[in-house]
Amino acid sequence: xxxxxxxxxxxxxxxxxxxxxxxxxxxxxxxxxxxxxxxxxxxxxxxxxxxxxxxxxxxxxxxxxxxxxxxxxxxxxxxxxxxxxxxxxxxxxxxxxxxxxxxxxxxxxxxxxxxx
Amino acid sequence: xxxxxxxxxxxxxxxxxxxxxxxxxxxxxxxxxxxxxxxxxxxxxxxxxxxxxxxxxxxxxxxxxxxxxxxxxxxxxxxxxxxxxxxxxxxxxxxxxxxxxxxxxxxxxxxxxxxx
Numbered sequence: 001x002x003x004x005x006x007x008x009x010x011x012x013x014x015x016x017x018x019x020x021x022x023x024x025x026x027x028x029x030x031x032x033x034x035x036x037x038x039x040x041x042x043x044x045x046x047x048x049x050x051x052x053x054x055x056x057x058x059x060x061x062x063x064x065x066x067x068x069x070x071x072x073x074x075x076x077x078x079x080x081x082x083x084x085x086x087x088x089x090x091x092x093x094x095x096x097x098x099x100x101x102x103x104x105x106x107x108x109x110x111x112x113x114x115x116x
Numbered sequence: 117x118x119x120x121x122x123x124x125x126x127x128x129x130x131x132x133x134x135x136x137x138x139x140x141x142x143x144x145x146x147x148x149x150x151x152x153x154x155x156x157x158x159x160x161x162x163x164x165x166x167x168x169x170x171x172x173x174x175x176x177x178x179x180x181x182x183x184x185x186x187x188x189x190x191x192x193x194x195x196x197x198x199x200x201x202x203x204x205x206x207x208x209x210x211x212x213x214x215x216x217x218x219x220x221x222x223x224x225x226x227x228x229x230x231x232x
C-alpha cells in the first residue's frame with residue numbers, strides 16, 4: 001500500500017509570492033491533516049479535512065488555506081509569503097472510524113519551503 | 117487545553133547504553149498516546165502507541181513506553197541504543213477537537229544523539 005505522498009519535496013519562493021502544496025493520502029483514508037514544523041515552534045497543527053470539509057483549524061492567519069477533493073487528495077495554499085513561513089509542511093492521513101477514531105496519523109515526507 | 121511536555125530537548129548517549137526520553141501530558145480524560153520518530157529529512161513515523169489495555173507497549177525495534185496515569189507520563193525507553201537510533205522523537209496525545217474529530221498535539225521533540 002503506497003504511503004502519503006507530498007509534492008513538491010523542496011521549493012524556494014520569495015516574499016510576497018504564493019505557494020500550493022499537494023498531498024495524496026493513503027488509499028482508503030478520508031482525513032487529511034496538515035502541520036507546520038519549524039525549529040522554533042515545533043509541530044503546529046494547521047487544519048484537517050474530512051470528506052472535502054474543513055473540520056478543524058489551528059491558529060494560523062487567513063493566508064493559510066486548504067482544500068480537499070472528492071478523491072481525498074488535499075492541497076494547502078499560502079499566499080503573500082513571509083520569511084517566517086519557511087518550514088517543513090507535513091501532511092498526514094488517517095482512516096477516521098467514528099467512535100473508534102484514535103487520532104493516529106500517517107505522515108508523508110514533507111514539503112520543505114524556503115522563503116527568501 | 118491538553119498539552120505535552122518533553123522534558124529534554126537533547127539527549128546524548130553512548131552506543132549500547134540505555135536511554136529514557138521523558139514525556140508528560142496534561143489531560144483530564146482518557147487519552148491515546150503516541151511516540152513518533154523523525155529521521156533527518158524525513159516525515160514522522162509511528163514508533164508505538166498506547167490506546168488501552170496493558171500499560172507497557174513495545175515497538176519492533178526494541179523501544180518500549182509505559183503509560184502511567186497517576187503521573188500523567190508516557191516515557192520512552194530502550195535498554196541498549198544503536199547508532200541508527202539517532203533521530204528526533206516526538207510524544208503526542210490525541211485530543212477531541214471539533215465535530216467529534218481527534219487531533220494530535222505534539223511535544224517539542226527530543227533529539228537523541230548516539231555517540232560511538
